[in-house]
Amino acid sequence: MAVEIRRVGVVGLGTMGAGIAQLCVQAGLETVGREVTTELTQRGRSTIDHYLSRGVEKGRLTDDEKEAMLARLTLTTDVSDLRDCDLVIEAIVEELDAKRDLFAELDRTVRVEAILATNTSALSVTEIAAATDRPERVVGMHFFNPAPVLALVEVVRTARTDDAVFEAAFAFAERLGKRPIACNDTPGFVVNRILIPLLNDCVRVIDEAGVTPQAVDDAMRYGTNWPIGPCALIDLIGVDVHVHASEGLWEAVREPRMAPPPRLVRMLQAGTLGRKTGQGFFSY
Numbered sequence: 210m211a212v213e214i215r216r217v218g219v220v221g222l223g224t225m226g227a228g229i230a231q232l233c234v235q236a237g238l239e240t241v242g243r244e245v246t247t248e249l250t251q252r253g254r255s256t257i258d259h260y261l262s263r264g265v266e267k268g269r270l271t272d273d274e275k276e277a278m279l280a281r282l283t284l285t286t287d288v289s290d291l292r293d294c295d296l297v298i299e300a301i302v303e304e305l306d307a308k309r310d311l312f313a314e315l316d317r318t319v320r321v322e323a324i325l326a327t328n329t330s331a332l333s334v335t336e337i338a339a340a341t342d343r344p345e346r347v348v349g350m351h352f353f354n355p356a357p358v359l360a361l362v363e364v365v366r367t368a369r370t371d372d373a374v375f376e377a378a379f380a381f382a383e384r385l386g387k388r389p390i391a392c393n394d395t396p397g398f399v400v401n402r403i404l405i406p407l408l409n410d411c412v413r414v415i416d417e418a419g420v421t422p423q424a425v426d427d428a429m430r431y432g433t434n435w436p437i438g439p440c441a442l443i444d445l446i447g448v449d450v451h452v453h454a455s456e457g458l459w460e461a462v463r464e465p466r467m468a469p470p471p472r473l474v475r476m477l478q479a480g481t482l483g484r485k486t487g488q489g490f491f492s493y
């Protein structure tokens with residue numbers, strides 16, 4: 210079945226969903242954003258407005274273009290408003306049960322030809338797809354944070370994903386101006402499968418080698434030209450998000466490097482989560 214994508218739904222307008230919805234309206238697509246409360250829909254719109262306004266200030270787009278983009282965004286708390294979408298991208302909390310419940314609801318509500326995509330970082334796309342009666346029309350579309358800035362999208366197919374659906378999702382990512390790669394539904398896909406154990410190693414070195422987080426960051430920045438040090442990167446990602454993803458990968462792969470290092474678990478327990486709390490490896 211050929212798939213033409215004209216109208217897109219984004220479910221969850223938090224960090225990732227707001228960025229994905231922004232990309233969609235920038236690409237000229239009618240976009241419906243769904244959140245759980247009206248206040249959260251408004252928060253999502255404010256985030257998008259804020260970043261588009263920065264684009265105006267920097268001369269990347271005009272005021273009229275910004276207003277036209279915002280006019281393409283419709284907000285709702287009602288899943289049934291997604292019924293006419295050709296593609297729905299889910300970016301809600303990283304919990305399997307919540308995602309499966311939502312996919313079952315989307316499956317009952319959204320037109321049968323529509324593609325359902327999940328932005329999960331670490332859950333099984335196959336298990337999410339299995340909550341629907343259209344697993345062949347479910348893919349992963351894993352954007353990176355901040356979605357409007359980072360070019361990669363991992364487009365994930367399961368054993369049951371229809372080829373035309375996968376190709377449509379891949380082409381859609383290109384239409385958003387992204388650099389998609391084709392992935393299979395394996396734990397951590399490609400980036401997190403590499404990055405999570407690597408960041409965990411960097412944290413373990415702090416204790417094994419008796420050095421400071423700053424020393425580890427300087428080592429990787431000035432010795433290997435990383436644009437940002439690993440500890441600063443974890444502060445940016447959020448210690449909670451990283452530990453959660455590590456635990457997921459550890460459960461799936463059972464390699465000790467995947468398990469969150471004790472130092473990170475202590476930081477999580479202490480609530481020093483990085484930039485979002487003002488304190489992580491570094492102070493903000």
Ligand SMILES: NC(=O)c1ccc[n+]([C@@H]2O[C@H](COP(=O)([O-])OP(=O)(O)OC[C@H]3O[C@@H](n4cnc5c(N)ncnc54)[C@H](O)[C@@H]3O)[C@@H](O)[C@H]2O)c1
Binds near residue numbers: 303328330
């Ligand atoms: N933050 C990242 O760096 C990052 C990167 C790539 C992928 N992801 C993935 O993207 C997803 C979202 O992550 P986030 O960081 O944006 O989380 P977030 O907490 O910032 O946003 C999630 C939003 O979803 C909303 N929500 C929850 N249930 C909902 C429902 N049933 N319907 C509509 N909205 C609902 C919440 O109100 C919240 O605003 C997760 O699966 C996460 O693993 C996150």
